[in-house]
Amino acid sequence: MAIYKIFPEKDTTIYSAYPTTNAGLDSILEISNSKPLLQDDNEVSRILLQFPAVTNTGNYKAFLKLYLANAESLPDSYTIYANSISQS
Numbered sequence: 001m002a003i004y005k006i007f008p009e010k011d012t013t014i015y016s017a018y019p020t021t022n023a024g025l026d027s028i029l030e031i032s033n034s035k036p037l038l039q040d041d042n043e044v045s046r047i048l049l050q051f052p053a054v055t056n057t058g059n060y061k062a063f064l065k066l067y068l069a070n071a072e073s074l075p076d077s078y079t080i081y082a083n084s085i086s087q088s
Contacts, residue, residue, distance in 0.1 A: 010050040017043040028069050031080060048085070 012024040023030070029047040054060075064082060 006051055008049040008051050010048075012048050013045050014048060015043070015045045016041075029066075031066075 010024070011029055012022045013026065013030045014022050030045045031047055032045045033042055035042050066080075
């Protein structure tokens, strides 16, 4: 069994509170879901990662490793969803 490390070609963070802003030049990606005081809607940030196209059509497993850079009030457990998008 061979193990390959594939790194993203591009990445960015997008923010629901600032829909016209992204952080493509930032070295830290942010995943968050918070409810600011005096607001009804949650402020959510998501990350987008673009990987090179996979040419091997056989069976394989993929894992995404994310590392913590800074955290405040981290819950005991949380779920991160990874979905593909249809266009760049």
